[in-house]
Amino acid sequence: MRKLALSEEILNTVEKPARYVGGELNAVMKDRDRVDLRFAFCFPDVYDIGMGNLGLQILYDMFNRRPDVWCERVYSPWPDLDRIMREKKIPLFALESQDPVKDFDFLGITLQYEMCYTNVLQVLDLSGIPLSAAERTEADPIVIGGGPCTYNPEPIAEFFDLFYIGEGEVVYDSLFDLYIRMKKEGASRRDFLRAAAGIEGIYVPSLYEPSYHEDGTLADFKPLVPEAPASVRRVLVKELSGAAYPENPIVPFVRPVQDRVTLEIMRGCIRGCRFCQAGMVYRPVRERKLEHLMEIADRALKNSGYDEISLSSLSSSDYSKIAPLVTGLMERCSQDHINISLPSLRIDSFSLDVMSKVQDVKKSSLTFAPEAGTQRLRNVINKGLTEEDIMRGAAMAFHGGWTKVKFYFMIGLPTETEEDRQGIPALCQRAATLFFDEIPKEERRGKIQITASSAFFVPKPFTPFQWAKMEKREEYLERAHRVKDGFRRQVNARSLHYEYHDADVTVLEGVFARGDRKVSRVIRRAYELGCLFDAWTERYDDNKWQQAFRECGVDPDFYTLRERPADELFPWDFIDIGVTKTFLRREWDRAMEGVVTPNCREQCNGCGVGRYRCGICPTAEKEEQS
Amino acid sequence: MIIRVKFGKEGALRFIGHLDVLRTFQKIFRRAGIPMAYSQGFSPHPLMSFALPLGLGLSSEGEYLDAEIEETDPAQLLPRLRAATSADLPVYAVRILPDGTGNAMASVGRASYRLEIRPEWADMLRRGAERLLARESIPIEKETKTRTVEMDLRPCLYEMKILPAPAKSEGGEKPALYLEIAAGSKANVKPELVWTELLRAAGGPEDLKPCAVRRLDLMREDGTSLGTAGTEAQ
Numbered sequence: 010m011r012k013l014a015l016s017e018e019i020l021n022t023v024e025k026p027a028r029y030v031g032g033e034l035n036a037v038m039k040d041r042d043r044v045d046l047r048f049a050f051c052f053p054d055v056y057d058i059g060m061g062n063l064g065l066q067i068l069y070d071m072f073n074r075r076p077d078v079w080c081e082r083v084y085s086p087w088p089d090l091d092r093i094m095r096e097k098k099i100p101l102f103a104l105e106s107q108d109p110v111k112d113f114d115f116l117g118i119t120l121q122y123e124m125c126y127t128n129v130l131q132v133l134d135l136s137g138i139p140l141s142a143a144e145r146t147e148a149d150p151i152v153i154g155g156g157p158c159t160y161n162p163e164p165i166a167e168f169f170d171l172f173y174i175g176e177g178e179v180v181y182d183s184l185f186d187l188y189i190r191m192k193k194e195g196a197s198r199r200d201f202l203r204a205a206a207g208i209e210g211i212y213v214p215s216l217y218e219p220s221y222h223e224d225g226t227l228a229d230f231k232p233l234v235p236e237a238p239a240s241v242r243r244v245l246v247k248e249l250s251g252a253a254y255p256e257n258p259i260v261p262f263v264r265p266v267q268d269r270v271t272l273e274i275m276r277g278c279i280r281g282c283r284f285c286q287a288g289m290v291y292r293p294v295r296e297r298k299l300e301h302l303m304e305i306a307d308r309a310l311k312n313s314g315y316d317e318i319s320l321s322s323l324s325s326s327d328y329s330k331i332a333p334l335v336t337g338l339m340e341r342c343s344q345d346h347i348n349i350s351l352p353s354l355r356i357d358s359f360s361l362d363v364m365s366k367v368q369d370v371k372k373s374s375l376t377f378a379p380e381a382g383t384q385r386l387r388n389v390i391n392k393g394l395t396e397e398d399i400m401r402g403a404a405m406a407f408h409g410g411w412t413k414v415k416f417y418f419m420i421g422l423p424t425e426t427e428e429d430r431q432g433i434p435a436l437c438q439r440a441a442t443l444f445f446d447e448i449p450k451e452e453r454r455g456k457i458q459i460t461a462s463s464a465f466f467v468p469k470p471f472t473p474f475q476w477a478k479m480e481k482r483e484e485y486l487e488r489a490h491r492v493k494d495g496f497r498r499q500v501n502a503r504s505l506h507y508e509y510h511d512a513d514v515t516v517l518e519g520v521f522a523r524g525d526r527k528v529s530r531v532i533r534r535a536y537e538l539g540c541l542f543d544a545w546t547e548r549y550d551d552n553k554w555q556q557a558f559r560e561c562g563v564d565p566d567f568y569t570l571r572e573r574p575a576d577e578l579f580p581w582d583f584i585d586i587g588v589t590k591t592f593l594r595r596e597w598d599r600a601m602e603g604v605v606t607p608n609c610r611e612q613c614n615g616c617g618v619g620r621y622r623c624g625i626c627p628t629a630e631k632e633e634q635s
Numbered sequence: 636m637i638i639r640v641k642f643g644k645e646g647a648l649r650f651i652g653h654l655d656v657l658r659t660f661q662k663i664f665r666r667a668g669i670p671m672a673y674s675q676g677f678s679p680h681p682l683m684s685f686a687l688p689l690g691l692g693l694s695s696e697g698e699y700l701d702a703e704i705e706e707t708d709p710a711q712l713l714p715r716l717r718a719a720t721s722a723d724l725p726v727y728a729v730r731i732l733p734d735g736t737g738n739a740m741a742s743v744g745r746a747s748y749r750l751e752i753r754p755e756w757a758d759m760l761r762r763g764a765e766r767l768l769a770r771e772s773i774p775i776e777k778e779t780k781t782r783t784v785e786m787d788l789r790p791c792l793y794e795m796k797i798l799p800a801p802a803k804s805e806g807g808e809k810p811a812l813y814l815e816i817a818a819g820s821k822a823n824v825k826p827e828l829v830w831t832e833l834l835r836a837a838g839g840p841e842d843l844k845p846c847a848v849r850r851l852d853l854m855r856e857d858g859t860s861l862g863t864a865g866t867e868a869q
Contacts, residue, residue: 011646011722017847020650021692027655032647032723034662262651262659314662314719345665346673346681369677 011038014102014109015090023090027263028056031082031104034260035313037069039079041106045189048072049103049113049150051083052121053128054544059084060259061267063321064119064156068177070255078185081105082259083116085128086135088541088548094135101135110136114188116150118169120158123521124514124544126165129154130536133168140533142170142215147198151188159212160290161470161581164524164532166214170202174584175210175244176276178252183208206237210244213237217583219526225567227525227578242585243290247623249276250301256308260315269317269350270309274302274334277624278323279609281616283391283600284380284422286469287323289593290586292616293624294609299330303337310347318342319350326355327610335363356402361409374413374460375406381422382432388603389424391596396436400443407444412455414440420488420509421466423477423600430488434495434505437461441501460506461496463489465515469522470581471588473596478572479519485512513551514543519569525580528568530561589617637703638712639739641728641862643696644689648723653688659724660700666719669712670705686739686853686861687746687818690825697747697852699861701732701739709868732865742864743819744856745793748826750812750845757797757810763837764795764812775832777824788832791817791824793858795833809846818853 013020013030020026041047050069052059059065065082072080081103086094094101100109110116116138118129133140138149145152154162155173162172173181184205191201206213216237220229232239246252258270277294278287306318318338325331331354338349349367354360356375364373377399381387384396403414418433437459444457465485468477480488489509496507520528535557542548558565573579575594582590592615599606606614609625619628640660648656661681664671673679682703689695712729720726752760767773773788794815800808812833816824826848834843853861 013646017692026650026691027647030647030650032721034659034666034721036721260659260662262648262655264655264658310665311668312666314665316661316665345670346679 012107014107015099019090019093019097019099023093024087025057025263027261028084028087029090029104031107033262035257036082036105036259037073037080038105039073041079041108044079045077045192046079046115046185047113048078048080048115048117049083049110050080051110051116051118051132053085053118053125053132054542055087056084056261057263057265060261060265061269061271062119062121063271063273064121064177066255066258066271067253068117068181069259070257071178071253072181072185074253075182075185077189079105081113083110083132085131085542091131091135091541100137101132110150111138111148113150114192116152118152118154120154120156120162120165122544123158123164123518124549126521126532127536127540127543129165129168130533131541134536141167143167145170145198149198151198151201157286157290158521160286160584160586161522161524162212162214163219163526163580164521164528166526167529167533169214170198171205172212172214173210174212174241176246178246179244180208180210184211203234203236206234209242212241212584219580221525225527227580230578230580230583240583240585243587245587245621245623246276246295247621249295250298254305254309256305257312258309258315260313267319268315269319269348270306270313270315271319271321272302272306272309273297273321274325274328275322279327279625280324280393281391281596281606281608281614282380283389283473283596284419284466284469286472289471289588289616291323292586292588292609292618293621293626293629294327295624296328296330299334299337302334303341306338307341310342310345316346317348317350319352322353324355325351325353326357326360332359339363339366356406358405361402361405361411365409373411374415374458375402375411376415376417377402378417379436380417380419381425381429382418382434382436383429385603386422386425386429386432388605389600390422391600391605393605393608396439399436400439403440403443404447407447407457410454412444412453413458414460416440416459416461418461418463419466420463420492421480421485423474424603427491430492431495433461433463433492434499434507437496437505437507438499438501441499441504445501457501457504458506459504460508462508462510463492464510465489465512467515467518467522470579471584471586471593473593473600475523475579475593476573476575476577476597479516479569481566481570482512482516485515511546511549513554514546514549516565516569517543517551517554520565523579523581524568527563531557531563534561587616587618587621592616636706637701637732637734637736638868639730639732639861639864640700640702640716640726641730642698642700642720643694643725643727644698644723645694645725646723649692649694652691653685656724657683657685657700660702663716663719663724664702664704667715669707669715672703672705684738684740687743689850690827690848693848693850695850696727697850697860697862699739699853712868728862729868730862730865731868736864739853739861741820742855742861743853744817744821745815745854745858746818747794747813747815747851747854749798749849749851750814750826750830751809751847751849752797752812752845754800754810756839756843759837759839760812760833761797763833763835763839764797766836767833768792768795773832775828777828786822788824788829791822792829793817795829812845815854815858819856821856 153171275296619626671681686699
């Protein structure tokens with residue numbers, strides 16, 4: 010029987026003890042003495058949130074296919090257990106073996122959102138690993154970061170030995186081989202890190218040194234050793250259908266946020282929305298082949314016993330064989346009482362037909378993401394969706410029996426005016442009017458409910474808007490209040506509902522998104538002051554963060570309120586994602602002119618990623634089409 | 636066909652609530668390729684029910700669930716379920732129930748438990764058990780979700796005795812208190828409640844806690860195990 014790291018008494022005291030005991034279906038157990046490398050894979054948030062993450066499942070499966078590697082999982086202990094572990098000096102442990110993280114060779118941390126940064130420090134701290142990479146010794150695991158936030162790793166660079174820039178399937182094998190070989194040779198930590206810097210896609214922060222201008226902007230960013238390349242190139246999978254896929258997903262006992270099989274149908278997005286980081290850093294679009302998808306769906310369903318499967322991609326409607334895929338899955342699933350969930354489908358006659366078959370029309374709602382209230386601003390952000398598209402989709406949906414519609418918007422986009430903001434309630438009102446015009450009273454099967462929600466725009470690295478300025482917190486709230494007033498003035502105000510995201514968190518996200526190495530001490534100070542689980546609204550404490558900025562002498566406005574000049578050197582410019590800065594700047598200029606850029610399927614716009622010669626790019630080495 | 640599955644809860648599973656265990660079993664049936672029967676209506680759900688929820692933190696070697704399934708080769712049931720489950724949720728037996736067998740939940744009348752204790756408590760607890768069993772009635776107050784009710788504990792006590800520590804070779808070092816007490820819809824008492832009364836009768840310290848609590852089996856009111864219903868699936 011597995012021995013648990015926590016005593017009966019503690020497990021009986023904490024909320025949801027199932028978070029800490031492991032032992033789930035398909036969790037991988039190995040003999041710790043018969044592997045050469047132990048990898049603790051951490052999602053720095055609570056188990057229920059991190060459990061279903063697809064990236065984690067893919068790498069867990071891939072690592073554990075190696076007989077010489079045992080990959081286990083680690084999550085952030087919730088504050089109740091966090092307190093007990095500090096009091097009783099219990100070291101943080103991995104779920105499978107329940108062994109202390111400190112005994113592992115690697116601690117890998119997936120960075121999915123900026124607001125998890127204090128949790129990263131919690132995980133290091135509870136593990137007994139020095140927070141700063143510079144203070145670590147031969148006795149500490151190698152701490153490696155991966156995931157979306159590594160496209161600007163600088164605010165947390167101090168805390169990591171390595172970052173993996175790009176898609177996990179590509180160079181982990183080389184990294185592990187190198188580690189195992191050097192460990193057997195008795196090489197030092199320092200030697201290993203230097204050697205690892207030579208692997209494509211691996212960034213070793215300690216081997217680079219930034220220098221700054223007097224105004225605080227970056228002057229130079231130089232490698233300190235010959236092994237460290239001046240530019241770290243993102244690695245990506247050229248042919249997804251050949252890549253490993255978790256056919257034995259771990260099935261948690263307690264209901265996680267993602268209680269289903271996730272089927273990743275493609276990577277990348279053809280659309281090129283100018284605010285969207287994912288749309289740039291995951292280029293080019295690479296599809297999995299239809300037959301391959303049907304096979305992995307079938308196996309993952311059989312092996313997990315899940316009763317739901319969900320398609321995953323940035324824009325599923327753009328998958329070239331979406332109709333046969335969905336039809337095939339419906340056939341496969343209907344006999345076994347398995348549900349299909351179809352997020353990110355564009356609303357058209359095909360998707361409505363499918364959705365009416367797989368979900369309860371009366372209960373479900375339809376989602377549109379126009380992002381901006383006017384066509385002018387939608388052109389600025391290059392969002393292809395027009396008002397005509399929305400109204401046509403909404404009309405079809407109303408006739409199909411749907412009465413609940415959701416709209417997603419952003420406030421604070423570059424060039425935004427009051428007219429654009431008031432366009433938000435106006436657009437929602439026109440959708441409501443359409444309902445009353447289209448559907449005769451006797452055919453209405455419920456009250457129309459339109460919910461609009463807006464987030465405040467945060468400019469992200471490697472997007473055409475990386476030069477943009479943000480606003481002050483007060484300005485965001487003022488704008489949101491005026492939009493809310495706009496909703497109150499609409500004819501069908503009672504059918505319209507508007508909500509907006511938190512402004513404090515937005516500003517902090519803005520600092521982290523485009524921050525440099527100076528920000529790391531603020532994160533460390535905020536953690537010392539007690540900030541943790543900042544992604545949880547009820548746990549977020551803005552006063553402590555403000556205090557941390559003051560005490561560290563770091564001005565958040567420097568990162569958020571400046572519109573950057575065209576020639577500014579950015580902290581993330583040493584990363585080469587394939588898309589060129591020239592292309593991004595050209596897109597910025599087109600945005601300012603309100604000119605849209607065609608999507609990748611209509612025309613190649615020369616973003617630079619063509620040099621990877623794969624996916625949808627015209628440069629791809631074409632093979633027989635499936 | 637309706638089957639009764641006997642299973643246990645060990646290790647990690649002790650901290651999984653019974654609704655989550657039910658959901659897990661639905662996944663195990665799918666993994667095992669055993670087609671479940673579904674309820675009729677707008678949102679069909681698999682027809683599956685537990686005999687009696689087990690408190691969080693308790694281990695067990697005597698849990699039961701009844702499930703209605705599509706016709707399946709009976710000899711395949713146990714091996715397939717065993718292959719599909721995890722070590723902490725062992726499946727011990729599958730029985731096929733004849734039509735008209737009352738469901739597991741309605742059948743439960745008693746439950747037996749093993750409460751591990753320290754050797755030095757054995758005499759004190761034995762004394763307490765003798766005193767309790769000698770009384771004609773044991774009026775107690777029992778907390779329910781909404782209110783406190785008065786009840787007589789005595790008819791709920793079928794058996795209480797001290798078991799010696801098993802041989803070291805069998806992994807045990809501690810003696811235990813064996814309890815057989817009322818359970819189910821008519822009268823239901825938890826082992827913790829009996830433990831408290833036992834300490835009171837023995838004059839022992841109030842804050843004493845058993846080292847571990849394990850459910851051994853569920854029985855009908857007449858004392859026969861729920862695991863004897865129907866016929867073995869083979």
